[in-house]
Amino acid sequence: MTIPPRPTEPPSGASAAPAADPPGFELPLRLFMGFRVIIDELHAELARQGHPDVRPMHGFVMQAIGPYGTTAADLGRRIGVSKQAAGKTIANLEAMGYVVLAQDPNDARRKLARLTERGVDSLVRSARIFDEIRARWADGLGADRLRAFEADLRHMTPDDFFRLDVPGWFGAAG
Amino acid sequence: MTIPPRPTEPPSGASAAPAADPPGFELPLRLFMGFRVIIDELHAELARQGHPDVRPMHGFVMQAIGPYGTTAADLGRRIGVSKQAAGKTIANLEAMGYVVLAQDPNDARRKLARLTERGVDSLVRSARIFDEIRARWADGLGADRLRAFEADLRHMTPDDFFRLDVPGWFGAAG
DNA sequence: CTATGCTCGACAACAACGTTGTCGTTGACC
DNA sequence: GGTCAACGACAACGTTGTTGTCGAGCATAG
Numbered sequence: 001m002t003i004p005p006r007p008t009e010p011p012s013g014a015s016a017a018p019a020a021d022p023p024g025f026e027l028p029l030r031l032f033m034g035f036r037v038i039i040d041e042l043h044a045e046l047a048r049q050g051h052p053d054v055r056p057m058h059g060f061v062m063q064a065i066g067p068y069g070t071t072a073a074d075l076g077r078r079i080g081v082s083k084q085a086a087g088k089t090i091a092n093l094e095a096m097g098y099v100v101l102a103q104d105p106n107d108a109r110r111k112l113a114r115l116t117e118r119g120v121d122s123l124v125r126s127a128r129i130f131d132e133i134r135a136r137w138a139d140g141l142g143a144d145r146l147r148a149f150e151a152d153l154r155h156m157t158p159d160d161f162f163r164l165d166v167p168g169w170f171g172a173a174g
Numbered sequence: 175m176t177i178p179p180r181p182t183e184p185p186s187g188a189s190a191a192p193a194a195d196p197p198g199f200e201l202p203l204r205l206f207m208g209f210r211v212i213i214d215e216l217h218a219e220l221a222r223q224g225h226p227d228v229r230p231m232h233g234f235v236m237q238a239i240g241p242y243g244t245t246a247a248d249l250g251r252r253i254g255v256s257k258q259a260a261g262k263t264i265a266n267l268e269a270m271g272y273v274v275l276a277q278d279p280n281d282a283r284r285k286l287a288r289l290t291e292r293g294v295d296s297l298v299r300s301a302r303i304f305d306e307i308r309a310r311w312a313d314g315l316g317a318d319r320l321r322a323f324e325a326d327l328r329h330m331t332p333d334d335f336f337r338l339d340v341p342g343w344f345g346a347a348g
Numbered sequence: 349c350t351a352t353g354c355t356c357g358a359c360a361a362c363a364a365c366g367t368t369g370t371c372g373t374t375g376a377c378c
Numbered sequence: 379g380g381t382c383a384a385c386g387a388c389a390a391c392g393t394t395g396t397t398g399t400c401g402a403g404c405a406t407a408g
Contacts, residue, residue: 022324024304027311028212030324033331035205036343042202056344057365073385085366087386092364109374109385130198137201141326149326150196150204152315157207165366169210170230170340170394231394247356259395261357266393283356283403340394344365 038133045129051122053096057166059126061089062098062119069102069114081165098122212307219303225296227270231340233300235263236272236293243276243288272296 039056046054064070064078076086090113093099098119104110115123138146213230220228238244238252250260264287267273272293278284289297312320 021308021312021317021321023301024306024308025301027308027324027327028209028216028304030327030331031205031209031212034327035202035209037331038202038205071385081365082367083384083386084368084388088365107375107385111386127197127199130202132198134195134198134201137330138195140330143195145322145326147195148319149323150201152319152323153201153204153208156311156314157204157211166340166344245356255394256396257357258359258397262394281356281404285357 038130041133042126042129045132046122046125049125049129051125054098054122057089058093058096058098059122061093062115062123065099065113065115065119067115069112071104071110071112075113079165093119212304215307216300216303219306220296220299223299223303225299228272228296231263232267232270232272233296235267236289236297239273239287239289239293241289243286245278245284245286249287267293 042059043054043056046052061075061079064075070078072087072090073083075090076083079086090099090101094101094113098116099113100116102112102114104112134146141149216233217228217230220226235249235253238249244252246261246264247257249264250257253260264273264275268275268287272290273287274290276286276288278286308320315323
């Protein structure tokens with residue numbers, strides 16, 4: 001953090017407090033840094049293993065596409081963006097060779113996006129690398145503490161929701 | 175998570191393992207969700223307290239501007255983006271009334287961006303809201319476990335670095 | 349004192365990702 | 379068969395980044 005301390009007055013009262021709690025802003029910052037460190041590690045290793053062009057977003061999208069394929073509109077609903085945005089992402093993944101588009105024989109409107117062999121490969125490798133990174137966290141913290149850490153995290157976060165509108169969410173107005 | 179399970183083969187060997195470890199991909203996902211939940215809470219409350227237009231990025235940028243002001247080029251170096259990008263963000267914050275630009279009397283090239291009263295107010299309120307959110311985490315987990323949680327997080331993340339190129343990092347190619 | 353070189357801020361052009369709105373086609377349902 | 383909803387395609391636009399170029403100002407070497 002090169003970001004300077006926030007302008008708050010220090011509590012000049014009780015001075016014998018044992019190891020004061022950290023300021024509240026540290027928690028989200030560290031959560032994000034943990035996320036970013038892991039994702040950066042993943043993609044560095046993924047690049048070494050033959051997938052240099054996959055971006056963080058692509059991994060999440062391919063997970064959302066799943067083994068049975070999805071349409072753009074459905075994908076959009078799943079990851080919380082418009083169907084147009086989902087369609088553009090699918091087009092990118094198609095151009096990169098991670099996805100193929102096929103007509104749904106039962107519904108002439110629908111166009112199913114399915115993972116290619118290369119797409120599945122990137123997902124399988126990602127899963128393996130994620131497990132390796134987690135093992136490194138277990139080395140750093142101890143297996144028990146990591147499990148407790150994950151339990152706490154699970155307790156404080158929703159588990160039925162994930163939105164992928166990160167760029168717009170972080171920066172621009174909704 | 176509406177995202178379906180990853181396509182890996184389950185380890186069909188040792189079947190009597192007590193409470194298997196979660197897959198590695200859950201950890202980064204939960205870290206990010208924790209970040210997002212906290213930031214969303216912050217900005218919902220910030221909007222209620224008179225700052226509806228502040229975006230997540232703005233808070234980080236204003237923290238980086240700090241009490242003494244900064245130039246665009248310096249800000250860019252600090253948060254890890256180009257000076258042009260930093261300049262645009264400063265211009266936005268200026269239009270929103272959170273920052274004022276002033277000439278540096280010692281160097282005619284430099285233009286110092288300083289926080290306005292309103293800018294400082296948003297930061298002070300943010301700090302208070304962050305503390306309230308942290309208190310809620312302490313209620314949910316217990317004060318001791320939260321402290322342990324933060325210690326673990328601190329142990330696994332760098333503490334001298336924060337890049338703000340989130341939109342590009344997540345989505346686009348570097 | 350002057351010449352070189354670096355830094356700053358401004359401007360333009362461009363890429364990536366998101367949004368809303370429109371439109372023709374297709375499917376479902378009354 | 380007629381009406382309505384959903385899908386995909388297209389266009390237009392806003393925001394956040396990037397690179398490249400440029401003139402102006404400061405510092406330092408000669």
